[in-house]
Amino acid sequence: MKTELQGQLSGLKAMKRLKYISAFVSLLLIVAFIVLSMQALDVTYLTKAFYLVFTSPLLLLTLTICYTIAFFLRAIAWKLYVNHKITFKSALIALFYSLFLNHLIPVKVGDVLRVGIIKKANKRLRLVEAIESVIMMRVLDMLTLITFSAIGVYLLIGWISFQWLYVVIGVGLLLSIGGLFYYRNRRYFLFDKLKEIKEKVMTKHFLAIAFLVGLSWVFEGAVVFLVASILNESISFMESIWINSMTVGGQVFQVTPGGIATYETVMSASLAMVGVPLKEAYTIAFTSHGYKFFYSYLVGAICIIVMPISIRQIREWIRERGEQKNV
Structure with a gap:
């Protein structure tokens, strides 16, 4: 009992340290953004960029199709992961609601919403499976982003050798798996589910899931490409x-x-690392992000019509998730 209590206290201390580090990095990025804005913000050019993007029906349609396909692929991958215990519609709505909420409030609570929605919409899915699937899909997302980032650093920037590329991917894999284990809560999750997760990872479906997730991020990358193209970069x-x-x-x-x-x-x-001038880089970033805000509010409004969820229900899900973590 004493050893278990000490382990829990160590875990809590580690989490607090991680939160402090994360808060410090966030503050640095905000300061960097202020400095960047002072140097690169050109209101006239930025206004022109927004005008070009949001008054071009063909561009908006192409952006929306590519970005939507990305979410379709993630919904299919998620459905495959839980062995078709959720519907494509509920998975897609959960993803869209999560996107909407994360663009509406400062704190990321979209994952809690994902769990609540798919559990509510799919009665044969157990809560533990819902939580596990959301976390595993998040881990796959992060592994994909780490892999693409590492490969890009090698191929596009040339900063690291192939040996270091393997190291970066390996470390990313270990961190993601470690984070997955750390995310457990004693009552519902992970050590008693390790065998089940391993079985899922080792199935042929997992390769298809990983491929779909990877392809989804390829389609999302098209947003940056298209916005840069309209600005002749x-x-x-x-x-x-x-x-x-x-x-x-x-x-x-x-x-x-x-x-x-x-x-x-x-x-x-x-x-800027791939040679885009700073003012243009800032404008592309701001414009592409502006489109994503527009998209998230649009699909959020559609989801509210298709599957309305009360603020009270969201608060209950957040409170329940908080209680589960403390168990």
């Missing part, structure tokens, strides 16, 4: 995938609705 599609992966990966430090500031800072820096 020549970046390759491969570069756009890398830039998007770096940017979304940086959103783990989100402390503002939709990750405002962190998104623009990381994307501007990534664009």
